[in-house]
Amino acid sequence: NAGVTQTPKFQVLKTGQSMTLQCAQDMNHEYMSWYRQDPGMGLRLIHYSVGAGITDQGEVPNGYNVSRSTTEDFPLRLLSAAPSQTSVYFCASSRLAGAWGDTQYFGPGTRLTVL
């Protein structure tokens, strides 16, 4: 199993541009999520999904959209990039949705810079 994969690894955008960060998992996990990691701060939840066709907002959803058309894929879209969205983005998945005490597995991250 490849686990959780993310592309691209690095990206530079200009303010106002849009782009999609890709995330895929091959473990048949129900739950998938997106976090951002900023210096001096813990990981913050952006959006999550408990299954195909179901998504919900996390702690910091503004400026981002997600969709979950398949179990495997969970792309994150930046609609109009802003410098405040400069961050490292991590995708994670868990085997069961809504399961307390279920470990999350993380992808390698995408480092995004918005100029």
Next chain:
Amino acid sequence: GESVGLHLPTLSVQEGDNSIINCAYSNSASDYFIWYKQESGKGPQFIIDIRSNMDKRQGQRVTVLLNKTVKHLSLQIAATQPGDSAVYFCAENMRNTGNQFYFGTGTSLTVIP
């Protein structure tokens, strides 16, 4: 909101010594905890977890201790090796929030050869 904090942002230890990384959590309803290791340029990697019905759990060279009375969590690494150099995060989960975790800011561990 919930908060998970770490007492020390940086820690340096000699190779072969034991390391102790601490974490305080504020929500007494938190009932599942994970320690993650994050190496430079990589995603967080699961190390060990513990549920609130336990005080201690041991893995390979790692031990997690949970003190619910003072809402404190610690990660002990035995015989620390250079490969242990990384940032360590604790994360908490509450039964009524399903999969949602809250993460601390991390402690940077440096192992001195």
